[in-house]
Amino acid sequence: MTYERQKDFGTPEVLSETQVTLSIDGREVTVPAGTSVMRAAAECGGSIPKLCATDNVKAFGSCRLCLVEIEGRKGTPASCTTPAEQGMIVATQTPRLEKLRRGVMELYISDHPLDCLTCSANNDCELQDQAAAVGLRDVRFGYDGADHLGAPTDTSNPYFDFDPSKCIVCSRCVRACDEVQGTLALTIDGRGFASMVSAGQTTDDFLSSECVSCGACVQACPTATLQEKSVKEIGKPERSVVTTCAYCGVGCTFRAEMRGEQLVRMVPWKDGKANRGHSCVKGRFAWGYANHADRITSPMVRESIHEPWREVSWVEALEFTAGRLRTIREESGPRALGGITSSRCTNEETFLVQKLVRAGFGSNNVDTCARVCHSPTGYGLKTTFGTSAGTQDFDSVMHSDVVLVIGANPTDAHPVFASRMKRRLRQGAKLIVIDPRRIDLVRSPHIAAAHHLALRPGTNVAVLTAMAHVIVTVGLVDETFVAERCEADAFEEWSRFVAEERHSPEFLQDVTGVPAQTLREAARLFATGGNGAIYYGLGVTEHSQGSSTVMAIANLAMATGNIGRPGVGVNPLRGQNNVQGACDMGSFPHELSGYRHISDGDVRSLFEQDWKVTLDDEPGLRIPNMLDAALDGSFRAIYIQGEDILQSDPDTRHVAAGLAAMDCVIVHDLFLNETANYAHVFLPGSTFLEKDGTFTNAERRMQLVRKVMEPANGMQDWEVTQALANALGLGWDYTHPSQVMDEIARLTPTFAGVSFDRLEAEGSLQWPVNEAFPDGAPVMHEAGFVRGKGLFVVTDYVPTDEKTGPRFPLLLTTGRILSQYNVGAQTRRTANVVWHEEDVLEVHPTDAENRGLKSGDWVRLASRKGETTLRAKVTDRVAPGVVYTTFHHPETQANVVTTDYSDWATNCPEYKVTAVQVAPSNGPSDWQENYAELSGRSRRIAPAEPAE
Amino acid sequence: MDAAKLAYMANQIARNFDAIGHDKAALATADHIDKFWDPRMKADGFRILDNDPDLLGPAAKRALETLREGHDPAPQTRATEFNAVNEGGRSDAG
Ligand code: SF4
Numbered sequence A: 001m002t003y004e005r006q007k008d009f010g011t012p013e014v015l016s017e018t019q020v021t022l023s024i025d026g027r028e029v030t031v032p033a034g035t036s037v038m039r040a041a042a043e044c045g046g047s048i049p050k051l052c053a054t055d056n057v058k059a060f061g062s063c064r065l066c067l068v069e070i071e072g073r074k075g076t077p078a079s080c081t082t083p084a085e086q087g088m089i090v091a092t093q094t095p096r097l098e099k100l101r102r103g104v105m106e107l108y109i110s111d112h113p114l115d116c117l118t119c120s121a122n123n124d125c126e127l128q129d130q131a132a133a134v135g136l137r138d139v140r141f142g143y144d145g146a147d148h149l150g151a152p153t154d155t156s157n158p159y160f161d162f163d164p165s166k167c168i169v170c171s172r173c174v175r176a177c178d179e180v181q182g183t184l185a186l187t188i189d190g191r192g193f194a195s196m197v198s199a200g201q202t203t204d205d206f207l208s209s210e211c212v213s214c215g216a217c218v219q220a221c222p223t224a225t226l227q228e229k230s231v232k233e234i235g236k237p238e239r240s241v242v243t244t245c246a247y248c249g250v251g252c253t254f255r256a257e258m259r260g261e262q263l264v265r266m267v268p269w270k271d272g273k274a275n276r277g278h279s280c281v282k283g284r285f286a287w288g289y290a291n292h293a294d295r296i297t298s299p300m301v302r303e304s305i306h307e308p309w310r311e312v313s314w315v316e317a318l319e320f321t322a323g324r325l326r327t328i329r330e331e332s333g334p335r336a337l338g339g340i341t342s343s344r345c346t347n348e349e350t351f352l353v354q355k356l357v358r359a360g361f362g363s364n365n366v367d368t369c370a371r372v373c374h375s376p377t378g379y380g381l382k383t384t385f386g387t388s389a390g391t392q393d394f395d396s397v398m399h400s401d402v403v404l405v406i407g408a409n410p411t412d413a414h415p416v417f418a419s420r421m422k423r424r425l426r427q428g429a430k431l432i433v434i435d436p437r438r439i440d441l442v443r444s445p446h447i448a449a450a451h452h453l454a455l456r457p458g459t460n461v462a463v464l465t466a467m468a469h470v471i472v473t474v475g476l477v478d479e480t481f482v483a484e485r486c487e488a489d490a491f492e493e494w495s496r497f498v499a500e501e502r503h504s505p506e507f508l509q510d511v512t513g514v515p516a517q518t519l520r521e522a523a524r525l526f527a528t529g530g531n532g533a534i535y536y537g538l539g540v541t542e543h544s545q546g547s548s549t550v551m552a553i554a555n556l557a558m559a560t561g562n563i564g565r566p567g568v569g570v571n572p573l574r575g576q577n578n579v580q581g582a583c584d585m586g587s588f589p590h591e592l593s594g595y596r597h598i599s600d601g602d603v604r605s606l607f608e609q610d611w612k613v614t615l616d617d618e619p620g621l622r623i624p625n626m627l628d629a630a631l632d633g634s635f636r637a638i639y640i641q642g643e644d645i646l647q648s649d650p651d652t653r654h655v656a657a658g659l660a661a662m663d664c665v666i667v668h669d670l671f672l673n674e675t676a677n678y679a680h681v682f683l684p685g686s687t688f689l690e691k692d693g694t695f696t697n698a699e700r701r702m703q704l705v706r707k708v709m710e711p712a713n714g715m716q717d718w719e720v721t722q723a724l725a726n727a728l729g730l731g732w733d734y735t736h737p738s739q740v741m742d743e744i745a746r747l748t749p750t751f752a753g754v755s756f757d758r759l760e761a762e763g764s765l766q767w768p769v770n771e772a773f774p775d776g777a778p779v780m781h782e783a784g785f786v787r788g789k790g791l792f793v794v795t796d797y798v799p800t801d802e803k804t805g806p807r808f809p810l811l812l813t814t815g816r817i818l819s820q821y822n823v824g825a826q827t828r829r830t831a832n833v834v835w836h837e838e839d840v841l842e843v844h845p846t847d848a849e850n851r852g853l854k855s856g857d858w859v860r861l862a863s864r865k866g867e868t869t870l871r872a873k874v875t876d877r878v879a880p881g882v883v884y885t886t887f888h889h890p891e892t893q894a895n896v897v898t899t900d901y902s903d904w905a906t907n908c909p910e911y912k913v914t915a916v917q918v919a920p921s922n923g924p925s926d927w928q929e930n931y932a933e934l935s936g937r938s939r940r941i942a943p944a945e946p947a948e
Numbered sequence B: 001m002d003a004a005k006l007a008y009m010a011n012q013i014a015r016n017f018d019a020i021g022h023d024k025a026a027l028a029t030a031d032h033i034d035k036f037w038d039p040r041m042k043a044d045g046f047r048i049l050d051n052d053p054d055l056l057g058p059a060a061k062r063a064l065e066t067l068r069e070g071h072d073p074a075p076q077t078r079a080t081e082f083n084a085v086n087e088g089g090r091s092d093a094g
């Protein structure tokens, strides 16, 4: 495949029911009304010269290169700003137009350095293309129109450069930053030839500006002014492969642009339905970890965790592992063995890991990291709506009038979706934020939240019940919706419950910290402001009442009739790229793929016949319980694919003790992660660039992941799992992941209509895909809930047992930031560290003053569980009494202080509430020092013995 | 497994069902434990009934007794209704 830029239609797609037909250069074309003449021409295969127009930003009409003639009209209008009309007759190539265009082009070129042959964008430059297209031969104005040819290049951003000498001031970058990203970091300073793009203040460079390095401006730039450094270093790409981002649950699709076996750049794919041509700094730029020096590519084993690692062949590693697993099974039975599937890996890989545990190990002890993030979503939405997946697609937000964001920080954690949400908010939709911290969304360019309810951590249920109280007692319930769509008795019981005086905002304000009046206004706005959509994240689920909060959210959506059409709904913002898929594939210990319980004999026999084994009929252990069982000796071996539970799970000491108690810990990963400090076997993994498969994003959208280069470790992850299965005698013979998908489809009604061929043809499919929904389902519960009627559930506020007191007077809550991803295993190994070198602790000025702290001071953060040290940042983003940090760096290990309290229904850990004390400190805690020592010791690799 | 920890889990479940009354809460707790606990946790839970019954609140205690008596509680909430073998509707994705 040769390299071609993705087609640019010049102006954005218009969605309109009305169609118009016009003639362009004698060709008839029919387009939705409102489409530009430029786009209409592109739709019928023509191409009108252009410079300032590109199809992801609104037309601007400044360059005058796209002139056309229209029969019956005077002059030569710009085709990018002229809407197509019924019966129009357009000419795009006439001698008059050619002359005018050449004149325009001459002006541009007179202001442009003529070093095309040595320019890194040579042959991939729109200015060059357009100069050729208009047939420019010479420049009559001379080449001295420029007065910023000597301006220095801004190289401050680690991923792209800004070379103002090549800028043609088309302002595509400025508009991309405004319209696509919504950061508004760029402006055009000055006028005429002196005008120049600038990142904010004159003293700013890109790195110190508001820029979040999303790359939208780089993609929009028609010249080499804004260009990826990697293109300069590696050269122009020669081919491209469309694949899916492996970071977050938004599921952006990219063109991986390659030169030979080298990845040159990742360019967001405009046809991607989740991202529609946009990206964030992680997916766009932070892929360098794939070749990082820390990457381990040979299998390693060791007898005990106190010994150095030994590099061995795959055969030896697999024999060693299978031998240990067999011995443990003989000694302690199959229930002593288990595994953890990865939400970072593909559906096919996840399916195989749970199959290995159930069919090979013989137990149901399989779990996945959704345990620690969205398991309460599963429980809560299933109870109320009958099924748990998010109810909308991302596009839905463009129809919302009121957006309620609770316990989520989309601009940092789901940036591409956040850009879409911000676009809607700039158009006038109202915003309510419920969060203990003033997240960026509360106040950003041209956006201000109507209400920010800065509640005390741990009081979500109380706040939501108080909102319900207002809606019920003031008479704002959508009676028609409730009567038609919900169980009447349950509604009656619920409305009586929430109407009780003890649930009024006035009664609860001392508990929640939210002023009653603010809460009343927010509730009223949500109930009466038009289409209301609720978006939530881990600030909802990671609590001892996570499941109850999800049900309270569902109650609120049903009571206000905000379910079942675009613009409304309950939308969990999922963390990992394939957390939805990992759950769908049967990664939970109590159920097989498609959410069918393991105790159901019919379900088991379907799998037993296909897999030719007998399955255990009892649920297996969840991750925290695996660790508990390890301590009492009844759980002894674990296969962990692509997860770092030591760093990501709560109460690090407990996790460490559990892992240390096991006799066979198999870590299958890219790097020697923290968990590998306690491992006996290390199986090297492959990156998403090195494998084929599918991911399912937060909208239930299944998309293909395509291999763009050979795995550095020699095997894709599904092949490693298969090799381990075969070492245990299972005799698997998959030759491609598409065969695993065929098996999933054969065994799972939800995916009956999914296949790689189908995904290849459609681009993506939103499950369910089966007889009832042959093409998938973008919005759920349109005509009715999956199971009959919606069920209101009484959610009693039960305060967490994690209490503040004289020794631990503050509440710690944790989160993540834009440039780093979760435990940081990947992003810490990229230039993204320039934005976040270490985890810091945000402390309110009052709390800081009481403790004599300033920004930058080392502080000791202690809870009942443990302590760590990190630097303080004094800020009023957090409320008094609340402190906040991230968990991206193993040196900090924020989870040393988090507790093992968890959600009552799902055991999702209560990361978001820990009672702590903060005090000045002058160095690392004992745990940090001991752990650093252990970590160094445990990562030793013995030199290979010379061959005989 | 640690009795205090298991008892805490059982009590926590029961407490969140409190609002529906003792009998229903006990049944819902039994149903929940039946569907989500591994056999060794169930067995250790039954042992608490003999060795440390005081660790358990009334609903959690009743729930474990019900299960030990061999009752197989029908689903008490939709969270414990699962898809049948040929059904594609529900999910409890985390
Ligand atoms: S990288 Fe993104 S945020 Fe930064 S200036 Fe460009 S468009 Fe704006």
Ligand code: SF4
Pocket (backbone or CB within 6 Å): A166, A167, A168, A169, A170, A171, A172, A173, A174, A197, A220, A221, A222, A223, A225, A226
């Ligand atoms: S930097 Fe690129 S996109 Fe921006 S104004 Fe200059 S040429 Fe146009």
Ligand code: SF4
Pocket (backbone or CB within 6 Å): A245, A246, A247, A248, A249, A250, A251, A252, A275, A279, A280, A281, A282, A283, A284, A414, A415, A416, A417
């Ligand atoms: S928003 Fe998520 S999926 Fe999209 S590029 Fe960023 S990390 Fe990747």
Ligand code: FES
Pocket (backbone or CB within 6 Å): A049, A050, A051, A052, A053, A060, A061, A062, A063, A064, A065, A066, A078, A079, A080, A081
């Ligand atoms: S492309 Fe239409 S005016 Fe520039």
